[in-house]
Amino acid sequence: MTELLTSDLTCLPWPFPAGDETFRYAVNVEPAPRYTPTLAGGWGRHVVDLGLEYVPMMQLKREILAKDPGRVQILPHMIPACWDVMLYLMRQMADSYPETMQLAGQGNRYHWRNTLLDIDQHFEMGDLATLPEDPLTFIGCQVPDDILLLTERHDQLWFDAAIVTFAADWSIKFDVGMNFNEIHRPVPGLTSGGITSRAQQFMRHLTTDRIFRRANWTFSAVGSPHRDTSLETRPEWEDDIPNLIADGDYGRVQLRIELEHLIRLPLTGALVFNIHTYMAPLSDIATIPAWAEQLADIVTELPADIAAYKGIDSYRHHAARWLRTQSSAPAST
Amino acid sequence: MTSIDDSDDATAQVGITAASMDLSGRQYLLIAIGDAPSTTAKVDKWARDLASAHRAVALYSLPDGAGVEDLIDASTVGVRIMISGAESEVMRAIAVARAAGILPCELFIHISHVDVINVFCPHCDTATRALARPDHTIECSGCARDLLVRPHTSSHRAMYLASVA
Numbered sequence: 221m222t223e224l225l226t227s228d229l230t231c232l233p234w235p236f237p238a239g240d241e242t243f244r245y246a247v248n249v250e251p252a253p254r255y256t257p258t259l260a261g262g263w264g265r266h267v268v269d270l271g272l273e274y275v276p277m278m279q280l281k282r283e284i285l286a287k288d289p290g291r292v293q294i295l296p297h298m299i300p301a302c303w304d305v306m307l308y309l310m311r312q313m314a315d316s317y318p319e320t321m322q323l324a325g326q327g328n329r330y331h332w333r334n335t336l337l338d339i340d341q342h343f344e345m346g347d348l349a350t351l352p353e354d355p356l357t358f359i360g361c362q363v364p365d366d367i368l369l370l371t372e373r374h375d376q377l378w379f380d381a382a383i384v385t386f387a388a389d390w391s392i393k394f395d396v397g398m399n400f401n402e403i404h405r406p407v408p409g410l411t412s413g414g415i416t417s418r419a420q421q422f423m424r425h426l427t428t429d430r431i432f433r434r435a436n437w438t439f440s441a442v443g444s445p446h447r448d449t450s451l452e453t454r455p456e457w458e459d460d461i462p463n464l465i466a467d468g469d470y471g472r473v474q475l476r477i478e479l480e481h482l483i484r485l486p487l488t489g490a491l492v493f494n495i496h497t498y499m500a501p502l503s504d505i506a507t508i509p510a511w512a513e514q515l516a517d518i519v520t521e522l523p524a525d526i527a528a529y530k531g532i533d534s535y536r537h538h539a540a541r542w543l544r545t546q547s548s549a550p551a552s553t
Numbered sequence: 554m555t556s557i558d559d560s561d562d563a564t565a566q567v568g569i570t571a572a573s574m575d576l577s578g579r580q581y582l583l584i585a586i587g588d589a590p591s592t593t594a595k596v597d598k599w600a601r602d603l604a605s606a607h608r609a610v611a612l613y614s615l616p617d618g619a620g621v622e623d624l625i626d627a628s629t630v631g632v633r634i635m636i637s638g639a640e641s642e643v644m645r646a647i648a649v650a651r652a653a654g655i656l657p658c659e660l661f662i663h664i665s666h667v668d669v670i671n672v673f674c675p676h677c678d679t680a681t682r683a684l685a686r687p688d689h690t691i692e693c694s695g696c697a698r699d700l701l702v703r704p705h706t707s708s709h710r711a712m713y714l715a716s717v718a
Contacts, residue, residue, distance in 0.1 A: 290678060374656050376568055391675035397651075397709025401567035406705050451675045455698065455717050 222280040224445050226272045228498040230261030233479045234511065235435035241517040245407070245526070247419045252433035252481055259508050266316040267431055267481055268309060269496060270336075271364045277447075278337060281361050284385040284448050291385050291450070292357050293396040298381035299354075301369050301490035303345055306355035308485055308492070309363055334362055356383050365481070368493040370400070370423070377420055377491065379403055384450070386497045388476065389441050389531060391451040407529055423491055426484040433481050438530040439539070440474035440499055447497065465535045470542035471503035473535075475515065502543055512547035516540040557602040562664055564647060569708040574599075574661040579631030580609045582624055586617060586638030586646065591665035595637040618645030618711075625653040637663040641670050641682075641711075648711040672702055673712040680712060691715065 233256070236243070255265040263269070271277060285291055294302060310332055314323040324331045328345040339362065343350040351358050360367050360383035369381040377400040384392040395403055400420045426432070441449040442457045443464040449457055464472060476499050483492040506512045519532070520540045527533035556573040564570040581603050585596045596612065603610045613624060621636065628634075634655060636646050643662050650660050672681045672691060679695025687704040693715075700715035707714070 374658070376657075391714070393678060394673055394675055394705075394707055394710065394712075394714050398707055399568060402569060402706075402708060405563075405567060406703070451716055453676075455676055458717060 221283050222276050224273045224276055224280065224447060227445075227500045227504045228272065228477075229500040229504040229507075231263045231269070231272065232258065232260060232475075232498050232500050233263045233435045233477050234258045234260075235437045235477055236514055236518060241514070242521045243518045243526075244523075245415055247415060247422055247434075249422060249432045249434045249482065252431045259510060263479070263498075264433070267312045267483075267494075268316060268363050268365065269479075270317065271496070271498075274336060274364070277364050278361055280447060281385045285357070285361070285383075288452060290393050290452075292354070292360070292383045293381060293392050294354060294356060295380040295397060298369060298371070298490070299348075300346075301371065301485060301488045302354060302356040302381060304485040304487040304490060305367060305369060305492055306359040307345065307487075308483065309359050309367075313363070337362060356381060363494075365494040365496045368495065370491040370493060372424060372489070372491070375424075376400060377423060384495075386447045386495070387450040388438060388478070388497075389449060389451055389454070393452070423482060423493075426482060426491060428484045428486045428489075431481055431483050433479060436478040436480060438476050439532045439536075440476040441531060443469065443472040443474060443501075445474070445499060447499075461531075461535065465538070468538070468542075470535075470539045471501060471506070471546070473502045473539050474499045475502065475505055502539060503546070506543055506546035509547040512543045516543040516547075519543075554606060557599065557606070558661065558663075560661060560663065562662060563706065564662065564708055567708075568657055569651070570647060571658050571661045574633060574635060575658070576603075576606055576608060578608070578633035578659075580611065580628070581633045581635060582611050582613060582628065584613045584615055584621065584624070584634065584636045584638075584646070586615050586620075586636065586642040588614065589639065589665055592637045592639070595663045595665055596635075599635050599637075618642040618647075619649055621646040622649045622653060625650060625655060633659055633661070635661045635663075637665050640664045640667040644671070644706070644708070644711040647708050651708060670702075671712045672700065672715045673707070673710060674698070674700055675714070675716060681715075687713065690718070 253267050256263055310323045313321045320335045322333045330343055332341045366384040366386055370377045371380050379398050382392050401416055404416045442460045479496045481494040519536045527536055556575050559573045565572045583596045583599050585592050600610055636643055643664050669682050669684050672683055674693040677696035681694040683691040685691045685702050687702050689702050690699050693700050698717055701718040703714045705714040
């Protein structure tokens with residue numbers, strides 16, 4: 221299976237505001253796109269960021285789907301929203317990368333070219349016979365993001381379609397069809413603290429003319445750039461962190477940052493929750509002392525229930541100590 | 554009186570079923586799944602309360618949750634559905650009702666008791682019927698792995714989640 225090897229350090233959406241030494245779940249949204257420089261580089265110029273290894277990443281997605289087609293889930297009423305998100309993301313990419321991606325069209329007939337993947341496709345909106353596969357899979361394998369689609373019914377949001385190959389220890393097959401509150405029931409304090417309802421309110425008030433983004437973080441469940449840490453494949457990766465802890469090899473712990481874009485689709489009114497997963501090992505974070513120190517502070521202070529939910533409670537203090545030691549060591553090492 | 558009975562069941566807390574049953578329905582289908590005394594006692598109480606509120610009531614007894622579909626197919630706008638029974642069958646009934654387009658406010662449930670549960674294995678995509686509760690370990694009927702049952706449930710699949718620990 222394809223493995224992505226390049227660390228995302230230079231384009232990492234650093235999720236912690238300068239000066240913050242603690243972390244709690246919040247509806248931390250901001251308008252997108254907006255280029256945001258960081259101590260290591262910058263991020264956020266485009267809604268769809270192709271990333272540092274675009275072609276291998278698209279290859280990896282195809283491999284994961286070939287092995288487990290169930291990573292695409294589309295409830296029958298969601299097909300129109302799948303067309304909608306496909307066209308929307310094509311427009312985004314054509315705007316962002318006109319040299320390599322173009323969308324031309326009139327009425328319902330379009331011509332899409334993605335020269336990076338050698339894709340040249342004429343299609344008619346709504347006619348499944350004009351695409352090689354369903355529209356969600358077709359576009360999902362041309363963007364690094366996992367794509368989640370939500371619809372509104374009865375004053376609630378329902379998670380009724382998605383293509384997810386890079387889940388952090390959750391299962392799209394199990395979660396599809398749930399409503400917003402039901403999905404988030406296992407997250408400590410999220411519903412009782414009112415965050416679930418505020419997040420849902422925010423999404424329900426999204427309009428088609430403004431996109432928002434939010435960064436979320438954890439440590440990856442695997443101490444390598446391996447991306448498929450879904451609940452489905454847990455038997456394959458569950459021994460990795462225990463081995464890492466036994467070796468004291470905290471430099472290979474991956475800071476995993478999910479950059480989420482929240483979009484109201486123009487044709488169907490369905491909501492998009494796109495997740496682009498960025499990863500960088502702590503050995504890279506340690507090269508930016510201000511980041512290493514801030515992350516160590518936050519990880520150390522994290523309440524036990526949040527740390528347990530993130531799956532990092534058993535080793536977070538060791539990881540924080542490692543970060544502090546490394547970032548204060550002479551730069552020559 | 555504007556409603557009968559309140560529910561603190563997990564599905565009511567997350568808005569999948571009604572937190573209380575309103576009295577604005579045109580007809581109330583009261584459904585007992587199975588014949589456990591705690592199941593039928595609840596349905597009888599609903600029937601008495603609705604009768605004293607002068608509401609139209611139809612009583613049904615079903616062997617399992619899947620049978621709810623036929624009742625929904627034959628119903629019309631304004632129907633309210635109240636279901637009592639064992640947890641696994643009530644969960645099945647909720648999934649069937651949802652798929653048929655019943656809204657959360659139209660569906661009220663009471664879990665009278667818990668016996669077997671249906672458990673979803675994400676590793677092999679198989680359901681296992683087991684006498685278990687969250688935090689118990691069961692053997693998957695598909696891949697034979699030991700699975701730790703989690704408290705997370707899906708009203709779409711009518712199953713508990715489990716995974717290797």
